[in-house]
Amino acid sequence: DRSRRLPPGPKGWPLLGNLPQLGPKPHQTLHSLSKFYGPVLRLRFGAVDVAVASSAAVAENFLRVHDSNFSSRPPSSGAKHIAYNCQDLVFAPHGERWRTLRRMCALHLFSGRALERFRHVRAGEVARMVRGLAAASSPEGTVAGVDVGGMVNACAANALGLAVVGRRVFDDADCGAEEFEGMVVELMKVAGVFNVGDFVPCLDWLDLQGVVAKMKKLHRRFDEFLDKLIAEHRALTNERDMLSMMIRLKKEEEEEEDRNGGMLTDTNIKALLLNLFTAGTDTTSSTVEWALAQLIREPGLLFKAQNELDSVVGRARLVSESDLPNLPFLQSVVKETFRLHPPTPLSLPRIAAADCEVDGYLIRRGSTLLVNVYAIGRDPASWPDEPLAFRPERFLSGGRNEGVDVKGNDFELIPFGAGRRICVGMSLGLRMVQLMTATLVHAFEWRLPEGEVPEEMEMEEEFGLTLRRAQPLVACPLPRLAPEAYL
Numbered sequence: 001d002r003s004r005r006l007p008p009g010p011k012g013w014p015l016l017g018n019l020p021q022l023g024p025k026p027h028q029t030l031h032s033l034s035k036f037y038g039p040v041l042r043l044r045f046g047a048v049d050v051a052v053a054s055s056a057a058v059a060e061n062f063l064r065v066h067d068s069n070f071s072s073r074p075p076s077s078g079a080k081h082i083a084y085n086c087q088d089l090v091f092a093p094h095g096e097r098w099r100t101l102r103r104m105c106a107l108h109l110f111s112g113r114a115l116e117r118f119r120h121v122r123a124g125e126v127a128r129m130v131r132g133l134a135a136a137s138s139p140e141g142t143v144a145g146v147d148v149g150g151m152v153n154a155c156a157a158n159a160l161g162l163a164v165v166g167r168r169v170f171d172d173a174d175c176g177a178e179e180f181e182g183m184v185v186e187l188m189k190v191a192g193v194f195n196v197g198d199f200v201p202c203l204d205w206l207d208l209q210g211v212v213a214k215m216k217k218l219h220r221r222f223d224e225f226l227d228k229l230i231a232e233h234r235a236l237t238n239e240r241d242m243l244s245m246m247i248r249l250k251k252e253e254e255e256e257e258d259r260n261g262g263m264l265t266d267t268n269i270k271a272l273l274l275n276l277f278t279a280g281t282d283t284t285s286s287t288v289e290w291a292l293a294q295l296i297r298e299p300g301l302l303f304k305a306q307n308e309l310d311s312v313v314g315r316a317r318l319v320s321e322s323d324l325p326n327l328p329f330l331q332s333v334v335k336e337t338f339r340l341h342p343p344t345p346l347s348l349p350r351i352a353a354a355d356c357e358v359d360g361y362l363i364r365r366g367s368t369l370l371v372n373v374y375a376i377g378r379d380p381a382s383w384p385d386e387p388l389a390f391r392p393e394r395f396l397s398g399g400r401n402e403g404v405d406v407k408g409n410d411f412e413l414i415p416f417g418a419g420r421r422i423c424v425g426m427s428l429g430l431r432m433v434q435l436m437t438a439t440l441v442h443a444f445e446w447r448l449p450e451g452e453v454p455e456e457m458e459m460e461e462e463f464g465l466t467l468r469r470a471q472p473l474v475a476c477p478l479p480r481l482a483p484e485a486y487l
């Protein structure tokens with residue numbers, strides 16, 4: 001009976017299954033395996049069945065046709081030890097609490113109106129970053145170079161921090177979070193590890209990779225930081241940010257007789273804040289870093305993007321968000337970056353609530369679904385024109401992938417996932433990536449530090465929940481706009 005056939009996949013080890021075969025870059029290993037076994041791959045991680053989707057058609061089957069069957073995430077040590085035992089939004093099981101948290105974010109942080117409310121904040125933080133870069137440049141451009149990713153990361157985190165908790169979270173001396181950046185990076189690293197104990201229950205207590213110990217330690221640091229923020233906010237009288245709004249909603253809920261199962265707890269609030277900071281900073285900034293690296297590597301593309309910006313924005317001011325719709329080439333650069341460097345290469349896992357059939361194969365209840373967004377972005381069936389080359393033109397008029405977008409409808413390009421658990425912060429993430437990339441390209445000429453040449457730039461990846469550059473991008477910015485644009 002074909003419908004009872006399990007998907008093909010490599011034989012695993014006793015007890016551990018395929019875990020030891022994943023290697024340091026699981027997205028690449030799974031990509032190679034899918035070339036051999038096909039776009040629906042079955043693995044076993046310890047006691048857990050894993051289905052890996054590696055083509056647009058299969059991803060659509062899972063995330064559109066069977067979306068409701070895959071609407072929760074599998075249990076994991078990250079969910080337990082970092083995300084307050086699933087009291088957050090990212091790991092909440094599909095149900096009332098997930099819906100409440102999601103609705104709250106969608107309405108108060110990511111709706112068109114909410115985005116407008118904080119537009120000036122983003123613009124201010126981007127201008128601040130530009131000033132920092134301008135100050136770091138020397139007229140000859142022969143300085144050692146600046147850590148572009150670090151600057152972009154601080155900008156994204158601070159813009160988010162101001163909207164969510166009313167303050168910058170990087171380089172703000174009295175915030176008590178000087179190490180905040182390091183904490184997020186560390187969190188993404190540990191959250192990306194396939195922890196043996198998650199899949200082989202009898203080995204859980206051993207914490208073989210030391211991941212759980214790291215998670216618990218990190219969690220304590222985050223928790224202290226969040227407690228402090230909440231305590232401060234209770235004393236505030238004006239509602240200036242998302243956190244004060246949550247505290248008010250919670251209070252109102254408590255005052256109501258009938259609580260309608262709303263049940264926002266302090267822990268939910270902390271867990272949600274943690275989600276926003278971790279899901280929203282590294283993903284955004286690493287995309288910008290990759291985009292700029294690709295453009296520096298191919299000066300012809302950088303030149304083209306700058307020409308577009310000069311003709312739309314001119315050279316007297318910085319780019320603003322309202323310019324973005326008029327920058328089709330820049331938007332294609334961003335799409336192409338998401339295609340080749342998806343920030344979360346294996347998306348976020350889902351779990352099968354019941355048996356189902358995908359592509360003629362049985363996917364058993366309890367299976368973990370991994371969508372290999374990285375492999376889908378390189379699949380020649382979806383990307384006929386030089387799938388491994390950085391070619392933004394493919395999205396433009398006349399290109400083979402004209403009109404393809406990242407918003408969860410075109411399954412060949414799903415950096416934000418798709419279906420009901422699609423990234424809730426997509427509108428903000430996309431806008432920040434576009435704005436920061438456009439600004440860096442427009443406001444500066446970019447040179448590599450002395451002795452380096454574009455063709456030989458290192459483009460290695462370092463795996464984690466987010467796919468960062470193994471070598472941070474270090475480059476020298478040279479202002480190219482009228483001096484008043486930098487004031």
Ligand code: HEM
Binds near residue numbers: 090091280283348430
């Ligand atoms: C370039 C930027 C970003 C990328 C590529 C990205 C990617 C993703 C992906 C792949 C998922 C899982 C979707 C699925 O299961 O199908 C996700 C979920 C999520 N993202 Fe993002 N994200 C980005 C920015 C943001 C931002 C700015 C925020 C908030 C400040 C955010 C918050 C979340 C949350 C809370 C979830 C969980 C949603 C749920 O489970 O219902 N993300 N994101």
